[in-house]
Amino acid sequence: MEWLSAENVVAVGTAVIGVVASAVMVWYERRVPRRKRIGYRVQMDNPIGDDVRSGRANVRLGLFDETPGMTDATLVLLRIENDGSQSIAGDDYTSRERHGLTAVFTDRTIRGVSVTQPPGTDHLMDHFTPAAGLSYEDGVLRIPRVPLNRGEHFKLLVLLSGGDVGREIRLIGGLRDGEVSPNRSTTPDDQPPLFSRAARLITVLLTVCVVTLALIVVLRDDTPRPVGCETGTLTVTGSTAFEPVMRELAEKYQEDCEGSTIVVDPHGSTAGVRELAAVGAKSKAGxxxxxxxxxxxxxxxxxxxxxxxxAVSVFALVVNDDIPVRNLSLTDVRRLYRGEIRNWKQLGGPDRPVLLVSRDANSGTRQVFQRRVLGRGEIANSSLDCVHKDDPTAPVVRCELDSTDQVLSTVAKLPGAIGYSELNSATGFTGLHKLSLDGHTPSVEDLEHGTSDYPYREIEYAYTYGQPPADSLASSFLSYISRGSGQDVIRTHGHLPCGTPVGLRICGDG
Incomplete structure (x- = not known):
């Protein structure tokens, strides 16, 4: 179904994802409380003393070297920010003390604290006073209840001694309807992500869908199907001699007309025609x-x-290469197939018994041979293996095979064998050669040029049960056969298309 095309599926999928994502976000905004959150992270923890316990010795000058107690000193830069979705007021802190947060520096002693804030937030400094709760004792720093708008932050530069760098640093405190937790950043002053992980995931997913849809639209082949193409399934049966032509025509039509399936299943001309008649009689859909x-x-x-x-098909009598005969009169051919000539020496050939290799009764090639060359039916079958007589009273060995390929293979294998085949199939087959009839060579070119009266030829018919609908695959395929590329395929296989001027005349004459 056309609406199930790749671009439609991606487009609908993108729309569904967008609608679902929007609905989820609306639900989330309404049903999930927006949380307040203070995040913190240590942006620097460096030794400035000459104690090498940290593995990082230092060179100091000035106050760092002259001030007492700097032997094991360290500097810590602690960033505290509002990385939640709501502003934080002073009364949002849940501590019962004057201060709102407590920073704990494990195994170290605080020597001094400096507060810094980014440009445009000078109002924050008014809250960092001893009266507001700013103080420290040993390794504990008490931080006032600083109101922070969404995204605002401040930093604490803390001078410590008595411990190594890398010791645990914790920020303790609570918020009403919120939390205090560590966060991360790739660089010291980076802001926390503007969008949540879920929002970023949805954005990436929608972007992938849109890009995929765009690629499908750009890269798809919008070339319209050739005029006259139809979809569906068609079965081609009948002549085995014309099978190679039908197979190539079917392949080319399917390449040109996407959505069509043509099954070539030949069983012989008569069998195919009767099969069509039987299927048509049972069909209730025309x-x-x-x-x-x-x-x-x-x-x-x-x-x-x-x-x-x-098309006009040309056929040929073929004989094993052991027999040097190249031409036979129609009279001699008829005598051969009546069993009157039993040995090739009667025709100037070697002392070899005649082996007649024929097709079964359903074969169109055989029917053409009987109608155009013999003027009557062939004699009875007398052998199953094409070598020995099963009927001792039969004048010659005669066997029947199911296909053109079987006939050609058998004639090429058995000395003294003679058979018949569609001309193009016999051309190039090793072990046998074609015979002229009454001096006329089997040739499509000679027939087309009007220089030959070669008799073993016939019109190739395509039958349908009644008139197929104009928009059916059967009607389209038959039209394809009779024009342009279809005629080229027919000619390539050694047949004369009825659609050509000469072919039209010959096909019209019958």
Whole structure:
């Protein structure tokens, strides 16, 4: 279904994610209380004394060197900020003392404290007074109840002694409907993330969806299908001699017309035509999606089948290379297939018994041979292995095979064997050669140029059960066969398309 295309799925998915994300955020804003939070982090913890317990000895000058008690001194820079979603007032601190927060420097003693604030927050300094609770004792620093707007911060530079760097530093305190907790930053003065992890995840997900949709739209092939293309499934049956042509035509049509499936399943001309008639008789939806190819016209008694003349096919008699004969008269061919000539020496060849390798009764190639060359049916089958007579009264060995390839392989393998095949299939087959008839070489070119009366040829018919709908795959495929690239394929396989001027004349003559 076209609405299930990749771009539509991504677009709908993006919209759904956006709607769900918006709904979740609205629900979160309404149902989840907005929390107050103070975050803190240690931005510096460095030794300035000459005690090497920290593993980092120092060189000091001035006050750092002259002031007593600096041997094991350290400097700590502590940043305290409002990284929550609401402003914090002085009465939001839950401590029962005057101060709001307590910083504890484990195993160290505070020697001095300096408070700094960023530009534009001078009002904060009014809160850092002893009266407001600013004081220290041993390793404990008491911090006043400093009101902080969202994102505001201050820093405490603390001079300590008596302990090593890296010892635990904690900020203790509480907030009404909030918390005090450590936070992180990649650089000392970075602000905490503006968006929460969930918001960032949703943003990334939506961005990926939008980019994917854009790529699909940009990279997809919007080339319209060729005019006349149809979708669906079509079965092509019938002639095995015309099978290579149908397979290539089916492949090319499917390449040109996306969404079409053409199954080529040949069983012989007569079998294919009768199969089409049977399927059509059972169909309750009009013309079924089946096309039957036939070497020659359909059998009588099938008025429902509608014919389409596709091409002129040329066939050839083939003989094993052990037999040097290159030309036979029609009279000699008929005598051979009546069993009157039993040995090739009767035709000037070697002393070899004649082996007639034929097709089964459903074969269109055989029917054309009987109609165009013999003028009658072949004699009875007398052998299963094409070598020995199963009927001792039969004049010659004659066997029947199911396909053109089987006939060619058998003729090429058995000395003295003769058979028949579609011309292009026999061309290039090793172990056998083609025969001329009454001096006329089997050739599509000679036939097209009007210089040959070669008799073993026939029109290739494509049959449908009734008239298929104009917008059906069967109708489209038949049109494809009769034009441009379809005719090129037919000609490549050694057939003369009926759509050409010469082919039209020959196909019209029948």
């Amino acid at each position: 013309s079924p999606p089946v096309v039957a190819l036939s070497d020659g016209p359909k059998p009588s008694g099938l008025p429902q089948l509608r014919e389409n003349r596709v």
